[in-house]
Amino acid sequence: MLVLTRKAGEQIVIGNDITITLIEVRGGDVRIGIDAPRSVTVHRVEVLEAVSAANLSAAHASAADEDRIRALLAPASTAGSTEPPDDV
Template structure:
């Protein structure tokens, strides 16, 4: 992991297309600005973790799944 110190209004380039800029620095918070191609998804890490967890839960087999109940619903 590369660790850098940056001041407000300074930034970092990743390759030729991605720029990360320090917008403001407050007491316990740093605001970042991102410039990247529109086809590149940028997510906060906690959102990516939450999405991964939801996907894992959605793909897990449902133990209480009852086929007879589904058949009853479909016959109506």
């Protein structure tokens, strides 16, 4: 990990198209600005971890959930079908 010391208003350039500007230091808080192309995703780690945890939780279905999904996806009975018979 590269560790740099910067003062408010100073910048760091990453590659050719990402600029990080130190906006303000107040107490224990640091405000930074990130200028990057739209194709570059920028996330706070705690948000990314929360989204990942929620996705993992949603991906794990219980046996009862799986049964309900199978029932919904099962072919419908033709008894109540509004389709005309093939021989008409």
